[in-house]
Amino acid sequence: MKTYLENSLFPSETGTSTILERGLSYIILLSVFALVLETEPTLSQPFQGYFDQAETIFLTIFSCEYIARLVLAGVRPEYQGLKGRLKYMVSPFALVDLIAILPGLVAGLLPDLMLIRLVRLIRMMRIAKLIKSNRALMAFFIACRASGSQLAASLIATLLMLFVGAVLLYVAESEAQPEMFGSIPRAMWWSMATLTTVGYGDTYPITVLGKLLASMVAILGISVVALPAGIIAANFSKKLEELKSDDR
Amino acid sequence: MKTYLENSLFPSETGTSTILERGLSYIILLSVFALVLETEPTLSQPFQGYFDQAETIFLTIFSCEYIARLVLAGVRPEYQGLKGRLKYMVSPFALVDLIAILPGLVAGLLPDLMLIRLVRLIRMMRIAKLIKSNRALMAFFIACRASGSQLAASLIATLLMLFVGAVLLYVAESEAQPEMFGSIPRAMWWSMATLTTVGYGDTYPITVLGKLLASMVAILGISVVALPAGIIAANFSKKLEELKSDDR
Amino acid sequence: MKTYLENSLFPSETGTSTILERGLSYIILLSVFALVLETEPTLSQPFQGYFDQAETIFLTIFSCEYIARLVLAGVRPEYQGLKGRLKYMVSPFALVDLIAILPGLVAGLLPDLMLIRLVRLIRMMRIAKLIKSNRALMAFFIACRASGSQLAASLIATLLMLFVGAVLLYVAESEAQPEMFGSIPRAMWWSMATLTTVGYGDTYPITVLGKLLASMVAILGISVVALPAGIIAANFSKKLEELKSDDR
Amino acid sequence: MKTYLENSLFPSETGTSTILERGLSYIILLSVFALVLETEPTLSQPFQGYFDQAETIFLTIFSCEYIARLVLAGVRPEYQGLKGRLKYMVSPFALVDLIAILPGLVAGLLPDLMLIRLVRLIRMMRIAKLIKSNRALMAFFIACRASGSQLAASLIATLLMLFVGAVLLYVAESEAQPEMFGSIPRAMWWSMATLTTVGYGDTYPITVLGKLLASMVAILGISVVALPAGIIAANFSKKLEELKSDDR
Numbered sequence: 002m003k004t005y006l007e008n009s010l011f012p013s014e015t016g017t018s019t020i021l022e023r024g025l026s027y028i029i030l031l032s033v034f035a036l037v038l039e040t041e042p043t044l045s046q047p048f049q050g051y052f053d054q055a056e057t058i059f060l061t062i063f064s065c066e067y068i069a070r071l072v073l074a075g076v077r078p079e080y081q082g083l084k085g086r087l088k089y090m091v092s093p094f095a096l097v098d099l100i101a102i103l104p105g106l107v108a109g110l111l112p113d114l115m116l117i118r119l120v121r122l123i124r125m126m127r128i129a130k131l132i133k134s135n136r137a138l139m140a141f142f143i144a145c146r147a148s149g150s151q152l153a154a155s156l157i158a159t160l161l162m163l164f165v166g167a168v169l170l171y172v173a174e175s176e177a178q179p180e181m182f183g184s185i186p187r188a189m190w191w192s193m194a195t196l197t198t199v200g201y202g203d204t205y206p207i208t209v210l211g212k213l214l215a216s217m218v219a220i221l222g223i224s225v226v227a228l229p230a231g232i233i234a235a236n237f238s239k240k241l242e243e244l245k246s247d248d249r
Numbered sequence: 250m251k252t253y254l255e256n257s258l259f260p261s262e263t264g265t266s267t268i269l270e271r272g273l274s275y276i277i278l279l280s281v282f283a284l285v286l287e288t289e290p291t292l293s294q295p296f297q298g299y300f301d302q303a304e305t306i307f308l309t310i311f312s313c314e315y316i317a318r319l320v321l322a323g324v325r326p327e328y329q330g331l332k333g334r335l336k337y338m339v340s341p342f343a344l345v346d347l348i349a350i351l352p353g354l355v356a357g358l359l360p361d362l363m364l365i366r367l368v369r370l371i372r373m374m375r376i377a378k379l380i381k382s383n384r385a386l387m388a389f390f391i392a393c394r395a396s397g398s399q400l401a402a403s404l405i406a407t408l409l410m411l412f413v414g415a416v417l418l419y420v421a422e423s424e425a426q427p428e429m430f431g432s433i434p435r436a437m438w439w440s441m442a443t444l445t446t447v448g449y450g451d452t453y454p455i456t457v458l459g460k461l462l463a464s465m466v467a468i469l470g471i472s473v474v475a476l477p478a479g480i481i482a483a484n485f486s487k488k489l490e491e492l493k494s495d496d497r
Numbered sequence: 498m499k500t501y502l503e504n505s506l507f508p509s510e511t512g513t514s515t516i517l518e519r520g521l522s523y524i525i526l527l528s529v530f531a532l533v534l535e536t537e538p539t540l541s542q543p544f545q546g547y548f549d550q551a552e553t554i555f556l557t558i559f560s561c562e563y564i565a566r567l568v569l570a571g572v573r574p575e576y577q578g579l580k581g582r583l584k585y586m587v588s589p590f591a592l593v594d595l596i597a598i599l600p601g602l603v604a605g606l607l608p609d610l611m612l613i614r615l616v617r618l619i620r621m622m623r624i625a626k627l628i629k630s631n632r633a634l635m636a637f638f639i640a641c642r643a644s645g646s647q648l649a650a651s652l653i654a655t656l657l658m659l660f661v662g663a664v665l666l667y668v669a670e671s672e673a674q675p676e677m678f679g680s681i682p683r684a685m686w687w688s689m690a691t692l693t694t695v696g697y698g699d700t701y702p703i704t705v706l707g708k709l710l711a712s713m714v715a716i717l718g719i720s721v722v723a724l725p726a727g728i729i730a731a732n733f734s735k736k737l738e739e740l741k742s743d744d745r
Numbered sequence: 746m747k748t749y750l751e752n753s754l755f756p757s758e759t760g761t762s763t764i765l766e767r768g769l770s771y772i773i774l775l776s777v778f779a780l781v782l783e784t785e786p787t788l789s790q791p792f793q794g795y796f797d798q799a800e801t802i803f804l805t806i807f808s809c810e811y812i813a814r815l816v817l818a819g820v821r822p823e824y825q826g827l828k829g830r831l832k833y834m835v836s837p838f839a840l841v842d843l844i845a846i847l848p849g850l851v852a853g854l855l856p857d858l859m860l861i862r863l864v865r866l867i868r869m870m871r872i873a874k875l876i877k878s879n880r881a882l883m884a885f886f887i888a889c890r891a892s893g894s895q896l897a898a899s900l901i902a903t904l905l906m907l908f909v910g911a912v913l914l915y916v917a918e919s920e921a922q923p924e925m926f927g928s929i930p931r932a933m934w935w936s937m938a939t940l941t942t943v944g945y946g947d948t949y950p951i952t953v954l955g956k957l958l959a960s961m962v963a964i965l966g967i968s969v970v971a972l973p974a975g976i977i978a979a980n981f982s983k984k985l986e987e988l989k990s991d992d993r
Contacts, residue, residue, distance in 0.1 A: 037412075040419065041432035125416060128409070141406045141473075158885045159468060161872070164781075168869060171784065184785035193464040194453075195943055197471055199443055202450035202698050202946035205938075216937040220903060223941055224974035225885075230472035231479070231975070285660075288667065289680035373664060376657070389654045389721075407716060441712040442701075445719055447691055450698035450946050478720035479727070533908075536915065537928035621912060624905070637902045637969075655964060689960040690949075693967055695939055698946035726968035727975070 007076045010069060025066065026131060032059040033128050036121070060105040063127070067098050094130075101127040148236040155228035159196075162225045166192035166218040173211040178204075182211075195219050196226040255324045258317060273314065274379060280307040281376050284369070308353040311375070315346050342378075349375040396480050403476035407444075410473045414440035414466040421459040426452075430459075443467050444474040503572045506565060521562065522627060528555040529624050532617070556601040559623070563594050590626075597623040640732040651724035655692075658721045662688035662714040669707040674700075678707075691715055692722040751820045754813060769810065770875060776803040777872050780865070804849040807871070811842050838874075845871040888980040899972035903940075906969045910936035910962040917955040922948075926955075939963050940970040 009021035032055075039045045039052045071089070074080040080089040089095050104120040132138045145152065167188035174182035181204040182188045191204045195215065206215045257269035280303075287293045287300045319337070322328040328337040337343050352368040380386045393400065415436035422430035429452040430436045439452045443463065454463045505517035528551075535541045535548045567585070570576035576585040585591050600616045628634045641648065663684035670678035677700040678684045687700045691711065702711045753765035776799075783789045783796045815833070818824035824833040833839050848864040876882045889896065911932035918926035925948040926932045935948045939959065950959045 037433045041434050119420070122416065122420065128412065132409075138402070138405055138409065140402060154882070154884060156468075157882060161882065164777075164872065168866065172863070172866065185781045186785050190460050190464070193467060194448065197467045198446045198694065198942045198944075199448035199467055200446075200450070200696065200938065200943035200945045201448045201453040202944075203453055205945040205947055212934050216934070219937060219941045219943055220900075220970070221973075224977045226468070227475075227971075227974040228977065229469075230475040233472045233476065285681045289682050367668070370664065370668065376660065386650070386653060386657065388650060404716075438708050438712070441715060442696070445715045446694045446942065447696035447715055448694075448698070448944065449696045449701040451701055474716070475723075477717075478723040481720045481724065529908075533929045537930050615916070618912065618916065624908065634898070634901055634905065636898060652964075686956050686960070689963060690944065693963045694942045695944035695963060696942075696946075697944045697949040699949055722964070723971075725965075726971040729968045729972065 003073070006069060007073050010066070010073055011076050025062075028059065028062055029127050029130050032056075032063075033125055035059070036125055056105065060102060063098070063102045064106075067102055070095065070098065097126060097129045101130060144233060144236040148232050151232045152229055155225070155232060158225050158228065162218075162222045163189060163192045163196060166196060166222055169214045169218060170206060170211060173214050174206050174208060177208050177211070178206075182206075192218075196222045198223055198226075251321070254317060255321050258314070258321055259324050273310075276307065276310055277375050277378050280304075280311075281373055283307070284373055304353065308350060311346070311350045312354075315350055318343065318346065345374060345377045349378060392481060399480045400477055403473070403480060406476065407474050410466075410470045411437060411440045411444060414444060414470055417462045417466060418454060418459060421462050422454050422456060425456050425459070426454075430454075440466075444470045446471055446474075499569070502565060503569050506562070506569055507572050521558075524555065524558055525623050525626050528552075528559075529621055531555070532621055552601065556598060559594070559598045560602075563598055566591065566594065593622060593625045597626060640729060644728050644732040647728045648725055651721070651728060654724065655722050658714075658718045659685060659688045659692060662692060662718055665710045665714060666702060666707060669710050670702050670704060673704050673707070674702075678702075688714075692718045694719055694722075747817070750813060751817050754810070754817055755820050769806075772803065772806055773871050773874050776800075776807075777869055779803070780869055800849065804846060807842070807846045808850075811846055814839065814842065841870060841873045845874060888977060892976050892980040895976045896973055899969070899976060902972065903970050906962075906966045907933060907936045907940060910940060910966055913958045913962060914950060914955060917958050918950050918952060921952050921955070922950075926950075936962075940966045942967055942970075 005019065005021070009019040009025075035052060035055050045052060071086060074086055074089040075082070077089075080086060090099075100123060104123045107120070132142070164185075167185050170191055171182055171185050171188040174188070175184070180187075181191065191206075193199075194201050194204065195218065206212050253267065253269070257267040257273075283300060283303050293300060319334060322334055322337040323330070325337075328334060338347075348371060352371045355368070380390070412433075415433050418439055419430055419433050419436040422436070423432070428435075429439065439454075441447075442449050442452065443466065446467075454460050501515065501517070505515040505521075531548060531551050541548060567582060570582055570585040571578070573585075576582060586595075596619060600619045603616070628638070660681075663681050666687055667678055667681050667684040670684070671680070676683075677687065687702075689695075690697050690700065691714065702708050749763065749765070753763040753769075779796060779799050789796060815830060818830055818833040819826070821833075824830060834843075844867060848867045851864070876886070908929075911929050914935055915926055915929050915932040918932070919928070924931075925935065935950075937943075938945050938948065939962065950956050
C-alpha cells in the first residue's frame with residue numbers, strides 16, 4: 002500500500018504511471034473544468050449547490066494528496082527528515098500543490114466579494130499540477146528554454162517592429178482618427194492586431210498615406226512577428242525526438 | 250470483363266488505375282457537388298426535379314458498385330467464402346460504401362423533415378470513398394498519424410494556451426463586456442479567434458488592461474497554436490517523398 | 498547596332514543585361530503603373546489627356562519592340578526563315594508581347610464601353626513580359642512546378658477541409674443565420690475566411706454549438722491550409738540556391 | 746577612468762559589457778518610453794512638466810555621451826587625429842547619436858507647432874542606438890541582408906500577387922462596391938489585408954464572383970506572402986547559431 006502510494010505520488014522517470022497517478026490527473030482536469038463552468042452565470046446560478054459540493058470533494062482529495070505527499074516525501078533521499086520535509090514544502094511543485102488547495106480553505110475567511118472571486122480563480126493553478134506529469138508539455142517548456150536566446154532575440158525584434166509600426170501609423174493617422182491613433186500607445190494596439198495578423202477590425206487606417214504605410218508595415222512586419230513560432234516549432238520537434246529516444 | 254471489374258474495384262497497390270476506377274471517382278465528386286448545390290435554396294427550389302433525378306442515378310450507380318464489390322470481394326484471399334464476405338462487409342471501406350447509399354434508400358421512410366435533412370447530409374460521406382483512392386490524401390493522413398505524439402503534445406499546449414488566454418481576459422474584461430467576456434467559456438471564443446489569428450472582430454478587449462494582456466497573449470500564444478501546422482508540414486513532406494520513392 | 502539589339506531582345510542565359518533590356522523593363526513597369534492609376538476615377542478624370550498620351554507612347558514603344566523581335570528572331574537557330582518566324586509568333590513569350598499591344602490597337606474599334614474597359618485591362622498582361630526576364634520570379638515558378646505533386650496533394654486536403662468545415666457549420670448555424678450559413682456554398686465563404694485565418698468578420702457563428710465546431714475546425718484546419726506555404730517556401734529556397742550556384 | 750570610459754563607449758567585440766554601457770542602454774529605453782507616453786494626451790496634459798524635466802535630463806546625458814565619444818574616438822586607430830574625428834562624425838553610428846540629441850537642441854527654435862511635433866518624434870531614433878549594442882538584433886539584420894536576394898525575390902512575388910489579386914477583385918466588385926473596389930489602387934488595400942491574412946473586415950467581396958475569386962486568391966496567395974517569413978526565420982536561426990559559435 003505505502004509503496005504503491007509512493008510510486009504514484011513520486012513516480013520515477015522510468016516507471017510506468019499507476020492508476021492512482023492517472024486518476025489524479027483526471028480529477029485535476031475535472032476540477033478545473035468545473036471551475037471554468039462555474040464562471041458562466043447561466044450555469045452557476047441554477048446549479049450553484051452542485052458546484053459547491055463538487056468543489057468540497059475536490060478540495061478534500063487535493064488536501065489528502067498534499068498531506069500524503071508531505072508524509073511520503075521521505076522516499077526521496079533529498080527530502081528525508083524534518084529538514085527535508087521543509088525543503089520539500091518550498092519546492093516549486095509542492096508550492097503549486099499548496100496554491101491549489103489554499104484558496105479553497107481560506108476563501109470563506111475573506112470579507113470582500115471581488116477578492117473571493119479572484120482567490121477562487123487562483124484554484125485554476127491546479128492545471129499547473131498537470132504539466133509536471135505531462136511529457137509533451139514538459140518537452141514544450143524545455144524547448145522554449147533551450148531556444149531562449151533565439152526567442153529573446155526575436156521577441157526584441159517583434160517589439161521593435163510593433164514600435165516602428167505604431168510610430169508610423171501615429172504620424173499618418175493621428176489627425177484623422179484621434180480616438181484610435183491619437184498617441185503611440187493607442188497606435189500600438191493597431192500595430193499588435195496587424196502584425197500578429199489577428200486584424201480585429203476595430204482599428205485600421207483610413208487615409209491614403211496611412212494605408213500605404215500600413216501595407217508596408219504589414220508585409221515586412223509579419224515575417225518578424227512570425228519568427229518565434231518558427232523557432233519554437235524547430236526546437237520543440239527536436240526536444241520531443243530526444244525525449245522519445247531517451248526512453249529506449 | 251470480370252477481371253477488368255476486379256482490377257477496377259480492388260486495385261492492387263502497384264497497378265495503374267483503370268478508366269472505370271477513375272470514372273467512379275468523378276461520379277463521386279459529381280454526386281457530392283450536386284448534394285452541395287442542393288442545399289442552396291435559390292438553386293434547389295427551381296430545379297428540385299433535376300436534383301432528385303440526378304440523385305436517383307447516383308444512388309443506382311453506387312448501389313450497383315456496392316453489390317459488385319460484395320460479389321467480387323472473393324478476389325482477395327481474406328474475403329473468400331460467405332464468412333469472408335461478412336468480414337468484408339464490416340471493413341471500414343465497405344462500411345463507408347454502405348453509408349454512401351443507405352441514407353438515399355431509407356430517407357423516404359423517415360417521418361421527420363429535420364431528420365431527413367440530416368440523413369441526406371450523411372450521403373456526403375461519399376467523399377470519404379475518394380480518400381482511399383487518393384494517394385496524396387492518404388499521405389496526409391499517414392503523416393498526421395506518424396506525427397501523432399507530437400501533434401497530441403502541441404494540441405495540449407494549444408488548449409492550455411487557449412485556457413490561459415481566456416482566464417486572463419476574463420479577469421480583465423468581464424466587468425466591461427459581460428456579454429462577451431462574462432465567463433471563461435465565453436472568453437474562450439475570443440481566445441480561439443485571437444490565437445488562431447482569425448480575428449473576426451466580434452469580440453476584442455476595450456480596457457487598457459485587457460488590451461495589454463491580449464497583446465501579450467497574442468504575441469506569445471500564436472507561436473504555440475501555429476505548432477501543429479509546422480509539425481504536419483514537416484511530416485507530410487517526408488511521407489509524400491517516401492510514397493514516391495516506394496513507387497520506383 | 499543590330500548585334501546590340503539582338504543581345505538586348507534575345508539575351509543569352511549567361512550574358513549580362515544591356516541598358517536597353519533594363520530600360521524596357523522599367524518602361525513595362527511604368528506602363529502598368531499608369532494603367533493602374535488610370536482606373537482610379539479621382540485621378541483619371543482630371544488627367545485623362547495625360548494618360549492617353551502616355552498610353553500612345555507606350556503602345557508605340559511596345560509595337561516597335563514587337564516588330565524588332567519579329568525581324569531579329571532569326572538570331573536564334575530555331576526561328577530562322579519565314580517558317581521560323583511563324584513558329585516564333587506562336588511561342589508563349591511572343592504571344593504575351595502581342596497581347597500587350599493588341600488591346601491598345603483594337604480598343605478603338607469596339608462598340609461597347611464595358612468591353613473596352615475589359616480589353617484595356619488585358620494590357621496589364623504586360624507585367625507577364627517581366628517574368629521571363631526576372632530570375633527570382635522564374636525561380637518561384639520553377640519551385641511551384643517542382644513541388645507540383647505536393648502542392649496538388651495539399652490543395653486537395655485544403656479543399657476537403659474547407660468542405661468539411663462548411664458542412665459542419667451549415668448544420669450548426671443554418672437555422673440561426675440563414676443569410677450566411679443557409680447553404681453549404683454560403684458556409685464555404687465562412688470556411689475560407691476562417692481556415693486562411695483572414696477572418697473578415699462578416700460571418701461568424703453565434704450559437705454555442707456553432708462556436709464549438711468553429712473552434713475545432715479552426716484549430717485543426719489552419720494547419721492543413723498552411724501546408725502549401727510551407728511546401729513552396731522549402732522548394733523556393735532550394736531552387737534559388739540552385740540557380741545561384743548555376744551562375745558560377 | 747579614461748580606460749573604463751573607452752571600454753564602455755567603444756566596446757571591443759570580445760569584451761564583456763561594463764555597467765556604464767548597460768546603464769546607457771536602459772537610459773535610452775527609458776527616454777524612448779517617456780517620449781512614447783508623452784504622445785498620449787491623457788498623460789501628457791496633466792504631467793507635461795515632468796515630461797519636460799525628464800527630457801532635459803535625457804538630453805544632457807546623451808549630449809555628454811556624444812561629446813565623450815567624440816573625444817575618445819581616438820582609441821580606435823581609424824579615428825585618430827582631427828581628420829579621424831571628422832571621419833567618425835559622419836559614421837552611421839555617430840550620426841544616429843547626433844540625430845538623437847539634435848531635435849531636442851533645435852526644437853525650441855522652430856516656429857511651427859506641427860514641425861516641432863515631427864522633429865520631436867525624430868528623437869525616437871534613439872532606439873536605433875540600441876541596435877548596435879544588441880547582438881540579437883544585429884543577427885536579425887545580418888540575416889535579412891544575407892538572405893537579400895531571396896527576400897527580394899519573394900517580395901517581387903508578393904507584389905505581383907497583390908497586384909493580380911487587386912485586378913481580379915476590381916473586375917468582379919467595382920460595380921457592386923465602387924467605394925472600396927472602384928479602382929485597382931483601392932482594391933489593393935483589400936488585396937493587402939487579405940493576403941497578409943490580417944482581414945480587418947472593412948472591405949470584402951459581396952458578389953458571388955467576387956467571393957469565388959477572393960477565395961482562389963486567398964488560398965493560393967497567402968503561401969506567396971508567407972514566403973519572406975520562412976526565409977528570414979531560416980537565415981536568422983543560422984546566423985544566431987554562427988554568432989554564438991564565434992564567441993567560443
